[in-house]
Amino acid sequence: MNGVHDLGGSDGHGPINPEPNEPVFHEEWEKRVFGMFLPVAATGAFNLDEFRHAIERMGAPSYLNTSYYEHWLHAFETLLVEKGTLSAEELAARRAQIAQETH
Amino acid sequence: MASSAHTRPLSDIEIRVKALESLLVEKGLVDQAAVDALIDKYEHKVGPRNGAKVVARAWVDPEYKARLLAHGTEAIEELGFSGMQGEDMVVVENTADVHNVLVCTLCSCYPWPTLGLPPVWYKSAPYRSRVVIEPRGVLKEFGLELPEATEVRVWDSTSEVRYMVLPERPAGTEHLSEDELAALVTRDAMIGVTKVSK
Structure with a gap:
């Protein structure tokens, strides 16, 4: 399927700007998102192709304007809700609870 | 934390x-x-130091190098590196005439057992979009200017096959030990956006 993720040959994305001495992760939350992938996939909640496809289904603006591990987070949330592992309501409620506790 | x-x-x-x-x-x-x-x-624990050991071994041991180029996955496993995102490895050799460089235009496929997790630039739109149509210009952004006569080969990784570059051994390193050679090898040289320098 063609989509925004099929970037080879497209124009206008700017300079590459490699980061010197780049750390493996830039934020604590990136580590948690990375570390959850294999254990959750191993439960059969989704497979790698479904995960990648969930990222490829992102709209172009969100795909290009969010970071790599935000793509992963989006795929987690999308697939787990679609498959009924989590409901959108319980995710929203838990976010509200955490936001209040850590304000 | x-x-x-x-x-x-x-x-x-x-x-x-x-x-x-x-x-x-x-x-x-x-x-x-x-x-x-x-x-x-x-x-x-897993990162480009693993790949550097593979490269240094290939530089000092011609029989290992031949195995590495013919059967990458198995030769890399000889040094104890295997597993997820490295199940089917193809190693491509840089020479005076041919320069190889890796990309995953669709996402972020990368040889985890030998190079670890990819840097942000490898996963980002500017590199993925441009290295396949303008590799010499991209390499210049990494400070690498290749002679016109050098053939450039760009390898687009897939979720099945993962590539790794075997960089050229720099001149004047004949006296170095395998460990000292490994210390010269960088992640970027094994992606193919730079060369190894002494």
């Missing part, structure tokens, strides 16, 4: 991740100790 976690409100994305993880833990889909172990493995 970051000490700043207690001195500022969480960002929206931090809240989303905590909500997701806490629900998955409650439902028994995630064991936090397993998550911690995976983070530690890929942050501290």
Whole structure:
């Protein structure tokens, strides 16, 4: 399927700007998102192709304007809700609870 | 843990991740100790030092090099590196005449057992879009200017096959030990965006 993720040959994305001495992760939350992938996939909640496809289904603006591990987070949330592992309501409620506790 | 976690409100994305993880833990889909172990493995244990050992061995041992170029996965496993995202490895050799460089235009495929997790630039739109149509210009951004006569080959990784570049051994390193050679080898040289220098 063609989509925004099929970037080879497209124009206008700017300079590459490699980061010197780049750390493996830039934020604590990136580590948690990375570390959850294999254990959750191993439960059969989704497979790698479904995960990648969930990222490829992102709209172009969100795909290009969010970071790599935000793509992963989006795929987690999308697939787990679609498959009924989590409901959108319980995710929203838990976010509200955490936001209040850590304000 | 970051000490700043207690001195500022969480960002929206931090809240989303905590909500997701806490629900998955409650439902028994995630064991936090397993998550911690995976983070530690890929942050501290698996990385481009592994690939550098493979390269140095190939530089000092012609028979190993022949095995590496013919059967990459098996030769890399001889040094103890195998597993996820490296199940089918193809090693391509840089020479005076041919320069190889790797990309994953669709996403972020990368040889984890030998190079670890990819840097941000490798996963980002500017590199993925441009290296396949303008590789010489991209290499210049990394400080590498190739002679016109050098053939450039760009390898687009897939979710099945992962490539790794065997860089050229720099001149004047004949006296170095295998360990000393490995210390010269960089991640970027094994992606093919730079050369190894002495």
